[in-house]
Amino acid sequence: MERSTSLTEKFVSTLENRILTGQWPIGSMVPSLRNLTQEFGVSRSVVNVGISELESLGYLALSARKNAVVADWKKEGTLAILNGLLANDLMDERTLASMFDCRYLIMTDSAFLAAINRTEESMALLRSMVENEDYTGGAEKLAEYDMRLHRAVASASGNAVYPLILKSFEPSIAHLIEKFYRDPAVIVFIKEKHSELIGAIERGDSEAAKTAMKELLQHGRSSRDWIRSVDKNGD
Structure with a gap:
């Protein structure tokens, strides 16, 4: 067999x-x-x-x-x-950029909806993740945490498909997010914005939650030219 x-x-x-x-x-x-x-x-x-x-x-x-x-x-x-393209080393810049654009749309909407549809269970998870995350654990661990947190926000939105789409992107974008977290200056900003995001969701302030998520993702775009800096070795 x-x-x-x-x-x-x-x-x-x-x-x-x-x-x-x-x-x-x-x-x-x-x-x-x-x-x-x-x-x-x-x-x-x-x-x-x-x-x-x-x-x-x-x-x-x-x-x-x-x-x-x-x-x-x-x-x-x-x-x-997408995973087939990655496995065959055929992921091009346009596809990667498109994935980040799609992720941006999903996550800003997820943050907005999470503030409306949050439950006690989803809020407990989000609070725990933000309060207990070790930001000194290195870029790889922070990238994993970042993706888990985004999936948790997407789950809190009430949209059953959003977390599945985000999960499908992860094999292709994980090493790019890890590169982002190699910059020490990024970590202070991200930690502050994560707390701001979860606070807005907990208050039920959908516009503030959406704005915080936008600022998080836009900071990622402006801090590093991820797409052009990536090479075939993912270094």
Whole structure:
């Protein structure tokens, strides 16, 4: 069973790479079931499962003749494709910038809604996170904390989808947020704004909460040119 799973994952990963790198252009026909089983030396079931998975992710589509073709994954794909781009070292500046823009929209709305829809449980979690966080723990720990806090605010908003979207972004942006926290001057500002944000949410002041979140995220944009400074090693 483990061998079959491993073969399927390898098959999916290889086809994903061919699609993302343009070896298989959008609209091109995927090789036949017979050709794929021969090329990869796997069973028909492995190929069928792999093709189904790639279809569910938005990489492939079935034509009228039931043949698999490469879909317009940039328009029809799912958020999981972001992780595929990252795994294949194909995350470009435009995509990263777009992710941060999307994160900005989600988080400002989350802060606004959290002040309206907060519960005792969500507030207890947010207060605990802000009061107990060790800001001397290093950039990596602070980046992890930052992402957890943002997800907690998104959860407090009452929007069930926001935390899921943020979580899907994390593998791609974690090292950029870590770079942000390497600047000691940033930490003082962030600590103050986190307290201000949670205080506004607790008071039910939705506009103040939204403003605090905007200032947090805009400070990140202006403090460092994350997108241009990132290299392939994530250093």
